[in-house]
Amino acid sequence: MSMEHAKPKFSQSQVSEMVKTLYRMTAAEIKPLPSYDDQNFYVATSEGGEYVLKIMNSEDSKNPAITEVQTCAMSFLHQNGLPAQTVVPTTSGQLISLQEMDCGYGCQKYLVRLLTYLPGITISKVPLTPKLLYETGKMAARMDVILKKMEHPHLRTLQRESFIWSLSNIPLLEEYLRVLDGDPLQEVVKSVIDQYKTSVLPKRSNFHKCINHGDFNDLNVLVQPDENDGYKISGILDFGDMNDGYYIHELAITLMYMMTVHPEPVEVGGPVLAGWESVLPLNDAEKDCLYLLVLCRFCQSLVMARYSVTLQPENAEYLMITSKRGVHILQQLWTLGKEQVEKRWFESAAKFGEK
Known part of the structure; x- marks a missing residue:
């Protein structure tokens, strides 16, 4: 069906x-x-x-x-x-x-x-200050640390080998690339998948394993006003994409979605990364793959949104939420290149950590 x-x-x-x-x-x-x-x-x-x-x-x-x-x-x-x-x-x-x-x-x-029912509004509706982005990165890391301690007789069901939204399964996107026929974006997506195979897969044995929430996005994180005229996280929603994965996957997913709702997408990286590393410092392999894993999540989101619209045209507006800005951000990241983006993310995170 x-x-x-x-x-x-x-x-x-x-x-x-x-x-x-x-x-x-x-x-x-x-x-x-x-x-x-x-x-x-x-x-x-x-x-x-x-x-x-x-x-x-x-x-x-x-x-x-x-x-x-x-x-x-x-x-x-x-x-x-x-x-x-x-x-x-x-x-x-x-x-x-x-x-x-x-x-x-x-x-x-x-x-x-x-x-x-959890009170609050989605984080997509409030200004993403550096402080709130830091707290978002920190919350995502804390969540994964706690999930790793969870015990359940059916944990093996999270080993979802054919789950299209797992960052372990990027090559599966190739089956859907036809939805981008005639779109210049298709070449970028193909290149990202190729780089995933050559640059990420060989390093995966060095990643720290965990259970991923898998969809820590701007509509699944709720916030409420705090006492300092800012916002604090009041809810984590939607565990339907949980899968057996790696800490670095959760960070890449969190980063990508916060970028889609920020006026300066590249600037999101520093504070989110600093918040994450306050709980879970990255090793060299994880640092080296972060940029590409963020691009991979953009590719998943854009390709699957296009594919889903062919199945549910009446739901197109909701399905294409991330795509509207996602295409532009993916192209921006791709044009800037790994070295420049990482430099901005890691230098900004280091400065944030000194505050």
Whole structure:
């Protein structure tokens, strides 16, 4: 089945009924929230609580083990003092329930979870000051350090060999390059994939392994005003892209997405890197591959957004969010080149560390 037919299409009345049946709560307000492959709803109840109801697509719903690991990760981070959502059990005590529904493609099964609602707005909506960027880098590193200590019987499900969003799987992008036919960007993407094979793969044995959140982006990090007229991180969302990876992957992903919402993308590197290294200093191999891994994430994002639009043209605006600026930033980084970009990132990070 294509992902186009796997995405759930529950109505608000069906959501209301589900909240009532599974959780014995009355939905006073229901609002749809944006999502890539799943369906998310904000739910406020007459009993006074605020939640997010997450309905997974029917393809991912066939693998409940990985959802159990993601659910455990959120809870584990929460227990260790990080602002992650936790799952509300059903009346029968289940954290995840399987619901059957016909969304227009015959009867399908969908995994459903009710998550606590975290206050705040996405980091994409506030000024990314050097201080906030530093805190973002630091939070991403702390998150991975905690996740590495997590235990779960199904951890092996995170070894996602064919997962297109893992930075370990960059060569898989070659299968999708046709969506860039006729676009000059295609040559840049091809060159990045080639350089990944020759420059990153041979060094990977020197990277520090961990579990990656895998999508620490500007829409998955929430902030709230702090007491100094700035902002502090109040939430980490969406664990659907978790995979077995490396610390340096999480840093590259964090860097890339913060660049897409900053007026001076290259300037993001220093503060994020300084925040990250305050928790997890990089070794030489990791430093040497950071620039290229950031480019790889841009390539993943741009190629898969174009591909997804061919499947879900009606969702094009959401799917192309990162692409709008991403194309320009990728070309800018490519033109500046590894040496110049790294020099700016690492010198800026060193200065930041002296403050």
